[in-house]
Amino acid sequence: MPDLKQTVAEFGWPRVIIFLFLVALFVLAPFVGVRLDDSLTNVLNRFGQNAVFVLAMVPMIQSGCGLNFGLSLGIIAGLLGGILSGQLGLAGAAGFFGAIALASPFAVLLGLGYGKLLNKVKGEEMTIAMYVGFASVMFMCIMWLVLPFSNPTMIWGYGGKGLRTTISVEKFYRGVLNNFLMIKAGEHLRIPTGTLLFDALCAYLMWGFLKTRTGTAVTAVGSNPDYARASGLSVDRMRTVSVVISTFLGAVGILVYQQSYGFMQLYGAPLQMPFAAVAAILIGGASVNKASMLNVILGTFLFQGLLTMTPSVINAALQTDMSEVVRLIVSNGIIVYALTRKTRVAK
Amino acid sequence: MSGKLDLKRFLSGNAVILVFVLISAAAIPASKLSGTYIVQEMLTRIGRNSFLVLALLLPIYAGMGLNFGMTLGAMAGQLGLICAVNWGITGVEGLAFAALIGMPISIALGYVCGSILNKAKGREMVTGYMLGFFINGVYQFTVLYFMGMVIPIRNASILLSRGFGIRNTLNLESVRQSLDLLWSLKAGPYVLPMSTYLVLAALCVFIVWFRRTKLGQDMRAVGFDMGVAEAAGIPVDRTRVIAIVISTVLACFGQIIFLQNMGNMATYNAHDQTSFFAVAALLVGGASVKKATIPNVFIGVVLLHVLFVVSPRAGQNLFGSAQIGEYFRQFIGYGVIALSLVLYATRERREAAALRASTYGAGRKAAAAGGSV
Numbered sequence: 001m002p003d004l005k006q007t008v009a010e011f012g013w014p015r016v017i018i019f020l021f022l023v024a025l026f027v028l029a030p031f032v033g034v035r036l037d038d039s040l041t042n043v044l045n046r047f048g049q050n051a052v053f054v055l056a057m058v059p060m061i062q063s064g065c066g067l068n069f070g071l072s073l074g075i076i077a078g079l080l081g082g083i084l085s086g087q088l089g090l091a092g093a094a095g096f097f098g099a100i101a102l103a104s105p106f107a108v109l110l111g112l113g114y115g116k117l118l119n120k121v122k123g124e125e126m127t128i129a130m131y132v133g134f135a136s137v138m139f140m141c142i143m144w145l146v147l148p149f150s151n152p153t154m155i156w157g158y159g160g161k162g163l164r165t166t167i168s169v170e171k172f173y174r175g176v177l178n179n180f181l182m183i184k185a186g187e188h189l190r191i192p193t194g195t196l197l198f199d200a201l202c203a204y205l206m207w208g209f210l211k212t213r214t215g216t217a218v219t220a221v222g223s224n225p226d227y228a229r230a231s232g233l234s235v236d237r238m239r240t241v242s243v244v245i246s247t248f249l250g251a252v253g254i255l256v257y258q259q260s261y262g263f264m265q266l267y268g269a270p271l272q273m274p275f276a277a278v279a280a281i282l283i284g285g286a287s288v289n290k291a292s293m294l295n296v297i298l299g300t301f302l303f304q305g306l307l308t309m310t311p312s313v314i315n316a317a318l319q320t321d322m323s324e325v326v327r328l329i330v331s332n333g334i335i336v337y338a339l340t341r342k343t344r345v346a347k
Numbered sequence: 348m349s350g351k352l353d354l355k356r357f358l359s360g361n362a363v364i365l366v367f368v369l370i371s372a373a374a375i376p377a378s379k380l381s382g383t384y385i386v387q388e389m390l391t392r393i394g395r396n397s398f399l400v401l402a403l404l405l406p407i408y409a410g411m412g413l414n415f416g417m418t419l420g421a422m423a424g425q426l427g428l429i430c431a432v433n434w435g436i437t438g439v440e441g442l443a444f445a446a447l448i449g450m451p452i453s454i455a456l457g458y459v460c461g462s463i464l465n466k467a468k469g470r471e472m473v474t475g476y477m478l479g480f481f482i483n484g485v486y487q488f489t490v491l492y493f494m495g496m497v498i499p500i501r502n503a504s505i506l507l508s509r510g511f512g513i514r515n516t517l518n519l520e521s522v523r524q525s526l527d528l529l530w531s532l533k534a535g536p537y538v539l540p541m542s543t544y545l546v547l548a549a550l551c552v553f554i555v556w557f558r559r560t561k562l563g564q565d566m567r568a569v570g571f572d573m574g575v576a577e578a579a580g581i582p583v584d585r586t587r588v589i590a591i592v593i594s595t596v597l598a599c600f601g602q603i604i605f606l607q608n609m610g611n612m613a614t615y616n617a618h619d620q621t622s623f624f625a626v627a628a629l630l631v632g633g634a635s636v637k638k639a640t641i642p643n644v645f646i647g648v649v650l651l652h653v654l655f656v657v658s659p660r661a662g663q664n665l666f667g668s669a670q671i672g673e674y675f676r677q678f679i680g681y682g683v684i685a686l687s688l689v690l691y692a693t694r695e696r697r698e699a700a701a702l703r704a705s706t707y708g709a710g711r712k713a714a715a716a717g718g719s720v
Contacts, residue, residue: 069473117689120689120692120693120696121688121689121692121693121696122692122696123469123692124472124688124692126470126473127412127470127472127473127476127688128685128688128689128692130473130476131681131682131684131685131688132685134681134685135678135681135682135684135685138674138675138677138678138681138682139678139682141674141677141678142671142674142675142678145668145670145671145674146666146671275480320492322488322492324487325484325487325488325491325492326484327484328480328481328483328484328487329481329484329485329488332477332478332480332481332483332484333481333484335477335480335481336463336474336477336478336481339467339470339473339474339477340463340466340467340474
């Protein structure tokens with residue numbers, strides 16, 4: 001019994017409550033007329049869409065840079081890649097992987113700059129990351145209006161200038177991963193195998209990376225910078241490496257998201273995206289300075305499960321839409337909770 | 348050598364304010380707005396926004412950085428206004444009533460916020476920011492579901508048609524500009540909301556007085572060095588909580604003043620941008636995370652709002668799109684916050700490195716300058 005208590009205490013009460021709440025939602029679902037197979041399809045879809053974003057949190061947490069509230073920089077790189085791929089008229093798998101290739105230089109450059117900046121402001125990374133992210137999103141809003149893209153499916157019909165707020169990727173790379181080896185079991189249950197496999201590949205690569213020499217160095221820098229410096233590691237370099245990887249994964253993440261969701265969302269859309277990823281990894285049991293693959297998978301599943309199940313079950317049961325409020329309270333509550341846990345703040 | 352260093356220090360110390368003056372100087376002529384219009388806008392906006400910005404000062408004295416948790420107070424003020432409209436209390440009495448309702452709520456929220464920030468020492472700003480989002484969820488829950496369902500609402504016209512929850516826009520006609528118009532002065536082409544200015548002046552006097560009290564001195568000691576303050580017998584945690592409580596209550600009053608001037612209230616997102624505007628204004632005025640003065644507040648409000656007034660027009664005239672100006676001013680707002688946080692954090696680290704170098708002697712100096720610290 002004390003064992004259970006200790007396990008729960010270590011995992012954290014908020015997470016246990018969220019887990020139980022999700023279980024309760026699944027149990028309740030059939031009683032209020034929500035089909036479980038439908039729900040499962042939705043949860044898996046959204047899991048696939050978001051897992052890479054959540055994975056992007058891992059390297060920076062490990063290297064001691066904290067939660068990457070500036071993930072929007074990676075998202076911006078991904079959006080640029082997607083738009084360039086659309087502009088070049090690439091389609092299907094070529095479109096998707098072309099978009100990743102085109103996004104990479106932006107992701108690496110932005111990541112390098114962002115990493116250098118974060119090295120200058122150790123101890124204040126998170127607040128600054130958030131505002132750097134916001135400012136970049138707003139800067140890109142101007143760019144989306146003035147950059148000379150010309151593919152007619154992407155720009156506003158009237159005036160013929162400026163990119164649309166949402167661009168359908170139907171003709172570019174919609175469902176490239178989702179439809180790959182998709183399992184259709186019955187009328188309602190569809191498993192987006194390709195996306196899940198891609199997520200698994202990314203997670204495997206990340207896991208493998210953390211086991212390499214550089215990966216261990218990144219973790220060492222995060223868990224004890226003084227010790228790492230004493231053993232001859234360059235703290236700043238390792239941190240920059242982690243930031244670049246995180247930014248790159250943000251770029252890949254938005255493209256995975258788009259191919260499943262079906263639309264590119266420009267302008268203000270990336271503003272709030274980092275918060276969902278931050279909340280997810282924290283719900284999965286990560287702390288501000290320690291994260292594992294298990295945290296990523298569990299967290300994405302719990303958080304996306306909650307986002308999918310709350311609206312359908314609560315709406316069916318109470319006839320009101322409380323999902324937005326539940327989302328606000330749960331996701332921000334868990335972030336506040338994690339920030340108040342006692343951890344060493346690296347200066 | 349020393350002259351060069353001074354210039355560099357001056358530039359880095361005032362970089363934010365200089366950048367801002369330059370951008371504004373370029374944007375004002377481009378907007379083609381008349382001087383009279385801009386001046387009148389500024390006179391109005393000083394009355395409307397300064398109170399909220401002043402609410403940020405105490406937590407800075409206490410070393411807690413920019414109080415992004417001020418949103419909590421803004422929400423308390425909005426709850427007060429909803430009650431005032433519900434009970435049909437009009438004019439200045441309505442505002443006073445709203446403040447009376449908002450005060451206990453903001454004291455409670457401020458206490459919660461302060462206690463949480465004490466558990467997150469070293470990252471107060473990001474925690475306060477996220478706490479604002481969290482309490483926003485609770486606020487939405489209360490206003491959207493509880494009001495009319497659990498909390499009785501007598502005035503059916505402010506309810507959504509489904510019978511519970513407050514409408515998306517709350518008409519504040521009953522208290523609209525009641526404080527501003529209590530005593531307003533016409534000077535040439537300008538209208539001065541003197542009564543609001545008097546309230547602002549009273550708050551400034553309060554802040555100046557407060558800094559000299561025992562509590563105010565303690566607060567600055569805590570802000571200077573928590574360890575030393577603790578050793579000197581100052582109850583550090585308690586002092587920090589008090590700073591946040593006062594700031595939250597002031598933000599509550601500030602939001603009421605802000606909204607009475609606007610005349611209507613977006614029930615569910617009037618508070619979204621409160622901390623953004625207030626923090627950006629303060630930083631534009633030359634304040635930093637650790638140091639802010641009353642002049643910073645007023646300089647900042649004027650500079651930020653000049654840009655906010657002129658940039659959509661400037662965007663329209665320069666690029667043929669008001670939208671660009673709109674995005675530009677948000678970019679500048681967020682960018683200013685990021686820039687001044689970065690400048691402050693780098694300066695802090697450089698000073699720490701210099702201190703270390705001078706303590707340990709010249710051998711370490713090279714290492715410190717190399718940036719590997």
